[in-house]
Amino acid sequence: MKRRAFAVALGLSLATVGVTACSSGSTAAGGSNTIHVLVYGDASNKVEKQIVETFNKTSKVKVVLDTIPGADYQSKLNTVINTPQAPDIFFNWGGGSIQPYVKADLLLPLDDMIASDPGLKSNFLPAVFNTAVIDGKSYGIPMRGTQPVLLFNNKKVLADAGLSVPKTWDELLNAVTVLKGKGVTPFALGGGDQWPTLMWYEYVFDRVAGPDLFQKALSGDKTAWESPESKKALGMLKQLVDAGAFGSNFDSVKFTDGGSPALLAKGKAAFELMGSWGYATQQDANPDFAKNDLGYSNFPSVSGGKGDPADVVGNTNNFYSVLKKTKHPKEAAEFLKLMYSDEFVKAQLAIGNLPTTTNTEQFLDTSASPEYSKYQYNLVKAAPSFQLSWDQAYPPAATTPIHTAVQQFFNGKLDVDGFIKAMQALPAS
Amino acid sequence: MSTSSLGSGSGRSARAGRRAGVGVTRPGLVWAVPATVFFLLFALLPLVLVAVLSFTSWDGVGAPTFNGLDNWTKLLHDPVMTQSIWLTLVLTVAGVVVQTPVSILLGVWAAGHQRNRAVLSAVFFIPLLLSATAISVVWRAILDPNFGVPSQMQWLFGDGNLMGSQSGAIAVLTFVGMWQWTPMHALLYQGGARAVPQVLYQAAAIDGAGKVRQFLHITLPQLRNTMITSVILMLVGGLTTFDTVLILTQGGPGTDTTNSAYYMYQQAFKSFDFGSGSAIALVLVVVATLISLAVVRLSGYDKMRGTTEGL
Numbered sequence: 001m002k003r004r005a006f007a008v009a010l011g012l013s014l015a016t017v018g019v020t021a022c023s024s025g026s027t028a029a030g031g032s033n034t035i036h037v038l039v040y041g042d043a044s045n046k047v048e049k050q051i052v053e054t055f056n057k058t059s060k061v062k063v064v065l066d067t068i069p070g071a072d073y074q075s076k077l078n079t080v081i082n083t084p085q086a087p088d089i090f091f092n093w094g095g096g097s098i099q100p101y102v103k104a105d106l107l108l109p110l111d112d113m114i115a116s117d118p119g120l121k122s123n124f125l126p127a128v129f130n131t132a133v134i135d136g137k138s139y140g141i142p143m144r145g146t147q148p149v150l151l152f153n154n155k156k157v158l159a160d161a162g163l164s165v166p167k168t169w170d171e172l173l174n175a176v177t178v179l180k181g182k183g184v185t186p187f188a189l190g191g192g193d194q195w196p197t198l199m200w201y202e203y204v205f206d207r208v209a210g211p212d213l214f215q216k217a218l219s220g221d222k223t224a225w226e227s228p229e230s231k232k233a234l235g236m237l238k239q240l241v242d243a244g245a246f247g248s249n250f251d252s253v254k255f256t257d258g259g260s261p262a263l264l265a266k267g268k269a270a271f272e273l274m275g276s277w278g279y280a281t282q283q284d285a286n287p288d289f290a291k292n293d294l295g296y297s298n299f300p301s302v303s304g305g306k307g308d309p310a311d312v313v314g315n316t317n318n319f320y321s322v323l324k325k326t327k328h329p330k331e332a333a334e335f336l337k338l339m340y341s342d343e344f345v346k347a348q349l350a351i352g353n354l355p356t357t358t359n360t361e362q363f364l365d366t367s368a369s370p371e372y373s374k375y376q377y378n379l380v381k382a383a384p385s386f387q388l389s390w391d392q393a394y395p396p397a398a399t400t401p402i403h404t405a406v407q408q409f410f411n412g413k414l415d416v417d418g419f420i421k422a423m424q425a426l427p428a429s
Numbered sequence: 430m431s432t433s434s435l436g437s438g439s440g441r442s443a444r445a446g447r448r449a450g451v452g453v454t455r456p457g458l459v460w461a462v463p464a465t466v467f468f469l470l471f472a473l474l475p476l477v478l479v480a481v482l483s484f485t486s487w488d489g490v491g492a493p494t495f496n497g498l499d500n501w502t503k504l505l506h507d508p509v510m511t512q513s514i515w516l517t518l519v520l521t522v523a524g525v526v527v528q529t530p531v532s533i534l535l536g537v538w539a540a541g542h543q544r545n546r547a548v549l550s551a552v553f554f555i556p557l558l559l560s561a562t563a564i565s566v567v568w569r570a571i572l573d574p575n576f577g578v579p580s581q582m583q584w585l586f587g588d589g590n591l592m593g594s595q596s597g598a599i600a601v602l603t604f605v606g607m608w609q610w611t612p613m614h615a616l617l618y619q620g621g622a623r624a625v626p627q628v629l630y631q632a633a634a635i636d637g638a639g640k641v642r643q644f645l646h647i648t649l650p651q652l653r654n655t656m657i658t659s660v661i662l663m664l665v666g667g668l669t670t671f672d673t674v675l676i677l678t679q680g681g682p683g684t685d686t687t688n689s690a691y692y693m694y695q696q697a698f699k700s701f702d703f704g705s706g707s708a709i710a711l712v713l714v715v716v717a718t719l720i721s722l723a724v725v726r727l728s729g730y731d732k733m734r735g736t737t738e739g740l
Contacts, residue, residue, distance in 0.1 A: 078701060
């Protein structure tokens with residue numbers, strides 16, 4: 001018996017040693033001649049690995065790629081960013097997602113790098129590049145692909161109802177009436193996920209008031225939410241919900257479990273407002289539908305609205321940001337230059353991502369689905385404004401209150417004044 | 430409660446000690462060291478840290494700054510917090526009320542000697558082998574309003590908007606919880622029912638008691654201690670329900686199913702407001718402790734009374 005107790009004690013001390021060894025392990029790995037790049041772990045890592053290999057071939061300072069899989073990325077990044085294990089360069093969504101780090105003075109403004117190599121700015125589409133500009137300073141270089149929100153449609157359902165793709169809000173309202181008469185839900189909506197509902201607000205607010213209203217609200221001017229434009233946009237959304245445009249059970253439907261994409265693919269709904277990944281989702285789940293009947297367009301215009309009908313909303317792109325305390329800012333700049341190289345663009349296009357560099361255009365024919373890539377690219381290039389999703393533009397603390405208010409306004413639990421109050425109570429950026 | 434249980438514990442080990450021929454009457458304190466170290470390191474220390482965090486403002490970046498009672502006053506005036514406690518209690522009580530009768534019937538039945546019992550029991554216990562995540566994902570698909578069961582049974586489910594209203598979402602969470610946990614509690618009751626002395630049934634049969642009376646007057650009273658154990662497990666499980674909420678409803682619609690555990694997660698790991706999250710966690714600890722103390726007291730569980738007295 002005594003021997004067993006000893007074994008237990010030994011095991012315990014070993015475990016403790018193991019824990020300490022683990023926590024100090026990654027520091028030891030961060031030697032003086034390496035740059036650690038932290039990215040969201042998914043299929044796109046293929047390209048990131050390739051770029052790292054290319055860089056390491058010529059550079060003395062080697063890049064080490066670290067990945068954190070899936071939805072844990074943000075919370076794990078948050079845990080390490082102010083510790084010795086922090087990466088030198090890391091993946092993010094720009095806007096509010098890096099704001100807490102900028103505030104904590106952890107990030108390196110990239111303006112000096114850009115001054116010595118203007119290409120780090122001029123080679124990217126401006127609407128996208130500006131998402132990572134905070135307080136007039138640049139904190140990110142675009143990487144991966146852009147994800148504008150598009151109005152997807154089922155061509156067959158539209159043809160059967162004798163409708164064409166709506167170009168104006170009135171045509172959209174008319175489509176609702178016609179489709180409901182045919183027993184089809186006009187718009188598939190994954191309300192259970194909450195963020196798909198938010199996309200409707202982003203577009204209607206932009207079309208009615210233009211991008212400035214939201215920027216005003218984001219910068220802390222709470223009167224923006226109670227302006228006539230804001231009230232008008234909310235009134236239009238309310239009218240749409242009350243007209244039954246989304247059916248009655250959207251709160252029980254999700255995009256993430258394939259619910260709302262199936263509604264569109266099976267012809268139970270005519271449209272779905274969704275990020276550009278909606279195309280890949282359909283290709284994956286309903287390949288025949290994606291090939292033959294999946295249509296897409298920009299959000300309709302609103303007559304009398306201040307917003308440019310060419311504006312888009314969505315996730316502008318992902319970004320690489322650099323930490324202030326990196327020992328190799330020069331090499332980091334060299335690494336970031338690869339983000340507008342031909343090799344990077346070709347590799348991203350090959351896996352279905354749409355990079356936002358000016359040279360992307362030359363390689364669009366090599367993409368997985370050229371027609372769709374070209375449509376998206378031209379849309380983003382021509383957009384006077386690319387509004388980053390509200391839940392990304394605000395700092396993380398605002399995400400839950402935004403989602404809750406958005407859902408409650410759609411299902412009638414909040415009225416216009418209640419919604420305005422909820423948005424005014426958001427933590428300021 | 431501790432005196433009597435400690436007493437019986439030391440009595441047992443004294444007997445064991447005597448059998449081994451060692452003259453020790455109490456277990457040496459040394460034996461408690463590993464457990465105590467584990468408890469201090471992994472239970473008490475984090476609890477203290479969480480308590481400290483609840484008086485700070487911390488977004489996970491940089492150092493926490495003390496903000497006094499800010500988190501606590503905010504919590505007191507937060508309607509979502511009040512609602513989340515209420516919801517936690519509703520989900521817990523609903524879980525106990527729904528699961529207990531089903532578990533008892535299933536467990537007692539599984540303790541018998543019917544034909545095919547073993548095979549059927551094995552089938553009933555399958556949910557026990559699945560992770561809560563898998564279960565939630567499967568039920569989400571089954572309950573899909575447009576492609577799942579509700580779309581085929583509109584006379585019952587209407588437009589299938591089960592998770593679109595508070596009552597509907599609570600019902601779904603309770604039902605999935607029952608589906609997931611009933612097998613485990615049935616297993617407890619099966620063990621309890623097997624331990625009931627057969628002589629009791631034989632005597633009752635001679636006195637002319639039928640199956641129902643035997644169940645009501647012998648099986649149920651004999652299962653009293655099992656029932657208390659099972660209810661305590663259900664209470665603890667109900668108070669900390671998280672995974673099904675996360676996957677099935679995400680606390681929605683709106684905040685309609687945001688129970689305390691989910692609210693804590695949301696504040697700490699989605700809003701990066703670890704101060705508020707810690708305060709919620711502490712409230713949850715206090716509520717859970719009070720409830721389990723109350724159950725132990727009220728049920729007489731602390732007395733560890735046997736059910737075989739007089740036999």
